[in-house]
Amino acid sequence: MVTPMGPGPDEPDAFDAVVVGAGPAGSAAALALARAGRSVVIVERGPFPGSKNVYGGVVYGRVLDGIVPDWWEEVPVERWVVRRSTMMMTGSQSLSIDYRSDAWGAPPFNGMTTLRSRFDTWMAAKATAAGARLLTSTVATGLVRDGVGRVVGVRTDREGAALGAKVVIACDGVNSFLAKEAGLLPPAEASHHTLGVKEVLELPREVIDDRFGLRPHEGVDIEMIGCTRGIPGGGFLYTNADTVSVGVVASLPHLAESKVRPEELIADVKGHPAIAPYLRGASLREYSAHLIPEGGYDTMPPLAVDGMVVAGDAAAMTLAAGLWLEGVNFAIGSGFAAGRAVDRAIAGGDCSARGLRSYRADLEGQFVLADHKRLRKAPSLLLSDRVQQRYPGLLCDLAEGMFTVTNPAPKPGGLRVTRSAAARHGVTLRQLAADTVRGLRIFG
Amino acid sequence: MSRSDSPFGTAPTPWRGVSFEERMATVDFRTGERAHITVDSEVCRSCTTQVCVTACPADLFAPTADGGILFNYEECFECGTCYMVCDNEGAITWTYPDGGDGVVFHHG
Numbered sequence: 001m002v003t004p005m006g007p008g009p010d011e012p013d014a015f016d017a018v019v020v021g022a023g024p025a026g027s028a029a030a031l032a033l034a035r036a037g038r039s040v041v042i043v044e045r046g047p048f049p050g051s052k053n054v055y056g057g058v059v060y061g062r063v064l065d066g067i068v069p070d071w072w073e074e075v076p077v078e079r080w081v082v083r084r085s086t087m088m089m090t091g092s093q094s095l096s097i098d099y100r101s102d103a104w105g106a107p108p109f110n111g112m113t114t115l116r117s118r119f120d121t122w123m124a125a126k127a128t129a130a131g132a133r134l135l136t137s138t139v140a141t142g143l144v145r146d147g148v149g150r151v152v153g154v155r156t157d158r159e160g161a162a163l164g165a166k167v168v169i170a171c172d173g174v175n176s177f178l179a180k181e182a183g184l185l186p187p188a189e190a191s192h193h194t195l196g197v198k199e200v201l202e203l204p205r206e207v208i209d210d211r212f213g214l215r216p217h218e219g220v221d222i223e224m225i226g227c228t229r230g231i232p233g234g235g236f237l238y239t240n241a242d243t244v245s246v247g248v249v250a251s252l253p254h255l256a257e258s259k260v261r262p263e264e265l266i267a268d269v270k271g272h273p274a275i276a277p278y279l280r281g282a283s284l285r286e287y288s289a290h291l292i293p294e295g296g297y298d299t300m301p302p303l304a305v306d307g308m309v310v311a312g313d314a315a316a317m318t319l320a321a322g323l324w325l326e327g328v329n330f331a332i333g334s335g336f337a338a339g340r341a342v343d344r345a346i347a348g349g350d351c352s353a354r355g356l357r358s359y360r361a362d363l364e365g366q367f368v369l370a371d372h373k374r375l376r377k378a379p380s381l382l383l384s385d386r387v388q389q390r391y392p393g394l395l396c397d398l399a400e401g402m403f404t405v406t407n408p409a410p411k412p413g414g415l416r417v418t419r420s421a422a423a424r425h426g427v428t429l430r431q432l433a434a435d436t437v438r439g440l441r442i443f444g
Numbered sequence: 445m446s447r448s449d450s451p452f453g454t455a456p457t458p459w460r461g462v463s464f465e466e467r468m469a470t471v472d473f474r475t476g477e478r479a480h481i482t483v484d485s486e487v488c489r490s491c492t493t494q495v496c497v498t499a500c501p502a503d504l505f506a507p508t509a510d511g512g513i514l515f516n517y518e519e520c521f522e523c524g525t526c527y528m529v530c531d532n533e534g535a536i537t538w539t540y541p542d543g544g545d546g547v548v549f550h551h552g
Contacts (some may be wrong), residue, residue, distance in 0.1 A: 047474070047544045052522060054552035116552040137544030157543050175524040177540070190528040197501050200551040243551065256495035256529040263467065263501065286551040287467045289501035289521040291528065 014164035015039045017342050018154055019132075019171060020140040020178055022049035024328050025312025025335030026171035027123035028067065032339025034130035038346065040339075041133040041163060042124065043140045043156060050120030052173070054198060054290035055327055056236050056245065058111040058221050059119060063329040063367075065108065067336060068126060072109055076118035078240035079219025080104065081111040083212070086323075087274065089226040089235075093396035094274035096222075105218050113219045113238045113245070119328070140172065143181050143308070150352070151182065151307030166351050167342045168308040171335055174291045176314035184301035184310060190252040192295030192316070194233055197262040198247035199270075201282035205242045211278050212239055223325065226392025227269050231258050232383035235269040236325075237278070243285055244278070246270060249292060249320075251383060262289065292327070294320035294383075297369070297376035304356040311338040319371060321378035323443060330368055337362040378442050386435060390425045397421035464503060468519055475518045476545030480538065481526070485512030487535040496526045496536065521547055 017033050019026045022044035033040040046052040058081055064071040082105040085098040104110040128134050135158075144153035144162050153164040170178040174193070179185040205216075212220045224235035233250035248265040255262065269275055293299070293316040300316045303309055311317070312331035319326045341359035345351045363369040381387060401417030412420075422432055481504070488494065489511040496505040496513065501523065504516045513535075520541075527538040540546070 045540055045543050046546075047548060050552065051548045051550075052546075052552075054549055115550070117550050139540050139543045141539075188528045188530070193528055195499070195501065195523065195525050198552075240551075245551075252499070252525065252529055256493075256499045259495070259498045261498050261503070263464070284462055284467065284470050286470045286549070288471070288549050288552050289523045289525070290552070291523050291525065 014153075014166070015041050016165065016346055017041075017167045017169055017339075018043060018140075018163045018165040019169045020154060021171035021173055021312070021314070022046075022124045022134060022136070023053055023120055023171055023173065023312060023331060024123050025314070025317075025331035025338075026169070027120070027127045028332045028335030029169045029171060029311060029339035029342070030127035030132040031067065031123075031130055032336050033343055034127055034132040036340070036343040038343055040127075040131075041135060041165075042127060043138050043154065043163065044124075044134065044136045045139040047137050048117070048121055049124035049134075049136075050116035050118070053116040053120055054196065054288040055116060056196070056198070056238055056247070056325070057113065057116075057328070058238060059114055060111045060326055060329045061109055063332045067332070072107055072112075074122075075112070076114055076122050077217075078113040078115065079214070079217055080109050081113060081221045081238075082218045083214070083220040084111075085220065085222045087222055087224045088392040088395050089224055089272060089274065090393045090396050092273065093393075093400065094272070095396050095399045105215075111221065113221075113240050115240065123332075140178060143168065143178060145307075149306065151305065154178070166307070166346055167356070169335075169338050169342060170308060170310045170314050171312045171331075171338075172314050174293050174313040176310065178308070179301055179310050179314050182305050182308060184305065185314075189299075190256070192293060192299045193252045194249040194292045194294045194320070195252055195255060195262060195289065196247060196249045196292050197266055197289045198245055198287070199266055199284055200240070200243045200245050200286045200288070201279060202243055202285045203279070203282045208239050208242070208244065214239065224269065225388070226396075227272060228265055228388075229258065229260060229268070230389045231255055231260065231265070232388045233265075235265075237269075237275065244282065246275070246279065249294075252291070263287075292320065293318050294379055296320065296379045297372040300372070302353075303360050303363075304353045306352045309338045309342065309356055309359050311335045317368065317372070319375065320382075321371075321375040322382040324371075324375070330372075333366065333368040334363060337366070337368065375442060381435075381438055381442060386427060386431065390427050391435075394421050394425040394427055397424060468502065471519070471521075472548040472550060473519050474545055474548060476541045478542055478545075479517040480522075480541040480546070481515060481517045481520065482537045483513050483515045484535050484537075487532045488513040491532050491535065493531055495529045495531065499525050499529050501525065
């Protein structure tokens with residue numbers, strides 16, 4: 001298992017590394033390797049980078065600072081997010097925590113809305129400009145192994161041609177068949193996944209500015225909870241330049257069990273009284289769907305085997321921790337670290353799992369695994385029955401109780417309103433206190 | 445509250461009125477000749493839940509009168525929901541379409 005690899009596959013056209021998937025993880029990995037002077041090819045099954053990818057979405061750019069200086073001057077941005085809102089809902093109520101910041105609308109910015117066809121293409125162009133090769137419309141159909149089982153390349157569907165490499169970097173997404181073939185991921189595990197469905201709706205740019213209280217180039221990010229008929233998950237709304245992305249994520253096993261069709265959940269969100277006025281007159285430009293690996297730290301696969309590392313969604317790197325919903329930045333962070341680790345392994349002449357272990361150490365020392373480890377218990381709390389089915393309504397009733405003027409009866413007082421709202425939603429004060437402590441332990 | 449009932453009422457809105465065909469017509473599909481999904485209807489006949497039918501966001505699976513499953517591979521989002529939620533091992537075989545084929549998202 002730990003035998004150091006020799007000089008590499010003996011095919012004359014062998015690469016230092018084959019990267020599978022030209023998403024943000026793959027392009028970041030290829031960029032790191034190309035800059036280090038390594039020969040690297042990216043295999044992408046779609047006709048162009050991003051063509052198979054769907055997210056909410058917002059990209060948080062801090063991870064790019066060390067990779068592409070002044071990236072904000074060239075990135076294909078839709079809008080800079082200056083408003084971030086968390087909305088708790090029932091069928092007829094909503095309670096929002098809405099934060100707005102001028103600082104987020106100026107360099108170095110915080111988050112941006114962008115579309116994956118453009119953003120992923122931009123990232124891949126960074127890699128090819130540094131010397132990486134990009135093969136589009138090509139599926140990596142399986143792993144090539146040597147006599148002792150080390151990964152030494154991938155097979156492709158291009159006339160059965162194989163690409164030999166010292167290391168394969170699997171950035172092949174949430175369904176990663178390469179990680180499954182390597183035994184790193186189970187063949188199918190619904191409980192660690194959510195389904196995201198999204199509608200991109202057309203509205204004139206000025207209408208978006210006016211309805212969402214935005215100045216030109218400013219954007220809003222609205223996250224919703226309590227809008228999925230009790231199915232663990234949530235809703236989202238993001239403003240793009242002249243479109244709005246609206247969608248829902250839903251726990252796969254619960255969605256399946258409920259027999260509710262996914263597009264019905266989007267229709268609920270779009271029809272909600274707090275959302276519908278934003279979207280009046282909008283027309284559908286594109287409908288899309290994608291799986292999200294939401295299990296977090298405890299569901300991540302081992303990150304390396306002999307001759308292969310895994311990054312991005314293929315390694316379950318998406319952070320779905322309620323307050324924080326981030327994926328692309330984790331993909332870029334893990335992909336870039338993978339590329340650097342592979343460069344070090346090649347330099348050291350050892351591309352075994354042992355030789356590649358600096359990858360994990362690097363991720364543990366930065367946000368990618370540090371955040372995931374710290375928030376490892378967040379997914380189970382946020383997808384729990386009380387948080388999903390009871391607290392949104394409880395908090396809405398609490399707000400209603402506090403803000404409804406009851407003249408001539410005197411104001412009821414906060415404790416009475418809380419008791420009454422908790423009782424109405426079948427939550428004891430003890431449970432409320434316990435969940436508050438649990439939440440503080442995770443997020444505090 | 446039953447999960448199958450919408451808490452938001454059933455009043456028609458202009459947006460609820462998008463038919464499924466109109467919805468799918470907004471997506472760019474470059475359908476390949478090879479079916480990348482196969483279904484073993486024999487296995488499906490013993491399946492009591494057939495959750496693929498409602499969970500698939502592209503609505504590609506339909507129950508047949510004899511208890512099997514009829515499926516389309518065209519107009520697939522390639523999300524993987526069907527094989528992930530499938531209760532019966534071996535019922536759904538799913539691979540990626542050939543390179544360049546299948547869904548092309550422009551606003552993903």
